Structure formats: C-alpha cells, structure tokens
Amino acid sequence: MRRIAPLVAVLGAGALLLTGCGPAGGDATAGSGKFTYLGQTENTTIIGTLKTLATDQCAAEEKAAPLTADKSAGPQFDQKLQLLAGQDALSNMLMAAGTPSLMKQFIDADQLVDLSAELDELGVSDKILPAAESTIKALYGEDTLYSLPTEFNIEGFRYNKQILADNGIEAPATWDDLVAAAATLDGAGVQPFSAAGKDGWPITRLVGDYIARDLGPDALQAVADGDAKLTDPEYVKAADEVAALGEAGYFGEAIGSIDYNAAIKEFLTGKSAFFYMGSWALANFNDEEQNAIGADNIGFAPFPGVEGGQGAIDQVPANVGVPVMFAKKGFGESQAAWLKCIVSNYGDAVLNESGVVSGFALDSPPAGLPETTQIVQQQIQDAPSSILWFEALFTSKGTSVSRPMAVGLPAAASAEPSSRNSSRQPTTRGDSSPS
Secondary structure, three states: OOOOHHHHHHHHOOOEOOOOOOOOOOOOOOOOOOEEEEEEOOOOHHHHHHHHHHOOOOHHHHHHOOEEEEEEOHHHHHHHHHHHHHOOOOOOEEEOOOOHHHHHHHHHOOOEOOHHHHHHHHOOHHHEOHHHHHHHHHHHOOOOOOOEEOOOEEEEEEEEHHHHHHOOOOOOOEHHHHHHHHHHHHHOOOEEEEOOOOOOHHHHHHHHHHHHHHHOOOHHHHHHOOOOOOOOHHHHHHHHHHHHHHHOOOOOOOHHHOOHHHHHHHHHOOOEEEEEEEHHHHHHHOOOOOOOOOHHHEEEEOOOEOOOOOOOOOEEEEEOOOEEEEEOOOOOHHHHHHHHHHHHHHHHHHHHHHOOOOOEOOOOOOOOOOHHHHHHHHHHHHOOEEEOOOOOOEOHHHHHHHHHHHOHHHHHHHHOOOOOOOOOOOOOOOOOOOO
C-alpha cells in the first residue's frame, strides 16, 4: 500500500488558499517627480536592469522622474508590503507579494494599477507574451493583469540526447511513451530519472502536471473552488502513476536523500537520462564546469500527454519568477511613461545583461545564445497558454506539508510490494531562485 492517502488527505483538508480582504486603498493621484521602486535585498537583477534602462532606452523617463530604489530583506518583504499598504504608501513599482492570497488583498483593496487597461492605453499590450499573461491571470484568479513577468520559467523534461539515441528512444510525447522509455533504459542499466526527492517539490510537480494533462488545465482550480477534492479517485490516480515510477526503481536508489544540487550533478555528469526541471536551471546547463555532457547534448520535451486526457501538450507548466506590480496611488504620467518603457525594453535588456528569460516579447534576441536558452525562448514564444505548478493555489501551510510527504511517493513505493512491475525550492511566488 503506497503512502498516497496521507498526502492527498492532508492536502484535501484545507491546503488550498482562501482569499481575504485588505485595507482600503487610495485613489490614483498625479505622479510625483520621481519613480520609486521597492525590491528584495537578495534580488539584484531587477534593479540592475532598471538602472541599465535608465541610462539608455529610458533616459528620457529617468530625466523626467529619476529612479529611486529601496529594498527590504526577503523574509520580511511581505510584512513590509502590508505595512506600506496599510499606510497607503506603496512605492510606484514593487516586487509582487510572495503569495497569491496577499496579492488578492491588494487587488480587492483597489491599490494596484490595472495593467491590462493601462498597457492597452499605452499601446504596448502585445509586449506581454500570451503564456506569461495566462500564468499571471491564473495565479491571482483574475481576468486582468496586476503584475508583470520580469522572469518566465517553463518546466519540462530535459534529456540526454546521446543516451536516448544509443537506446533507440525518441523524445516521449505521451506518458505511456515516457514509461516505456524508462523501462528500456532501466533494462539497459541506465538510470531513467534524476529528481531532488529530498526537496519534495520536484515530485509534486510531476503529480500536478499529470493531473493537468489528464483532467485539464483547470483541474486544480476546481479544487480551489470547492468543485473537486484532491482525494477524488481521478486526482489520486496522478500520485499513483508517479509512485509507480519509483516502485520500478526508475529514480535510482535513496531518492529521499537526493537534493537539488545533487540531482543536477547526476544529470549533468551523464548518470541519468531524464531530468524534470524549470528554465531557472539554464545557468547550470550553460556552465561548462558543471555540464560534463555538453549543452548541445541536452534536449527538451514538454511534459507528455495522457491518453484520453483533457489537457494539451502545448499548455506549458510555468511560473513568472519574480513578478512586479504598480501601485495605484501616485501613478501619473511620469510613472506611465516608465511603465511603457519598461514593458517595451526590459525583455531584451535582462536577457542581454543577465541571461534571464522574461515574459516580455523581444525586439532583437542577442546573437550567440546557447541552444538550451534558445529552446526555452522558442517554447515560450510559441506557447498559447500555461498551467500553474501543483502548489500554486495552496496556502503556505499546505505547501510545507505537501512537499515532505511527496518524497514518500517514489521512495516508499520502491520499498514496498505491489501488483505493479517490480535546498533550492521555488517559493509560492514561483521564484527562479528557489530557497
């Protein structure tokens, strides 16, 4: 008997968030003669890119309203946001709240700029990629944009091209293809998958993606809305399928002791064929010192389809990394000009300067991008929509409970008899710098 019931039972018992109401917000007023930004101390990419824009593409905006930056430590950031919101003193542009529930409070209190309407008026709404836009809207349960995607991370299976070719395997398009490929590799003495079982979230990602492919992209929203339960048989099936991979030994030995860095090393030294991961790991893939198999030897396969399922393979699992929001109070012409300039130029600037893939459309992709980055960029450009990660709609308590229990799916399954064949961690923001 696999240890699936305890996981889904605790998740089904209130793990998904309920939105609350926040303090009353102020009306929009004429903007001041400066453009203020508040970010986390640990994140230097956003402010660094803004400063670059201030000396180049946004020089006119900088002259009219100079960029003024402030910062707060990550662990206290949401508390800082709540304090400022209560005083109606939010900066013009801020890193978004770390949880959807807190963002909902700001939205319900009418404290944030409706970016869909504002970008339409500024004539730059087409600068937000469709997949990134759908991710943000789904994350906050809104039909309009209230934050911008300074990063956009897509997830899927990375695979060792040479190992698959040596074993006559093509990139899997269906779950059955993936299971068959794993069986072939295992029979040839090759470990099929690397996964950071110790961290938990790489396992829950597989469960969530299977649910989306099988039951459709809105399956977890149905749970959040109270129209379904994670303990329903069709949801448990996803955990069962992932447990079966562990039962067959496809994750290798002692998956519960493998952390994020060890899993990456395992894949990049050729000890496994498949590695489910997000595009935040591009820095690792493109680092010659870490990558012994070669960047050009890494392929990308979207999470496969499920036969008869209601989801589509081009609905890419994604998160928006570190989104930013704009306060309604103090938003005037100068701030609108900054917004237009940022939306028009940020994507190119951050990719050129930091190698970060964002959710903004590009004007001129830099030459010489590594193939791994080009693949991600193309997937993002082509994706019509996205799906959220498994814990996106959970409370922080639900997330903290689910991930440790998820380790038991492949680990316990591989240690128990059955009828089948015998720390970095993304935050609730979907951060590309998992903590």
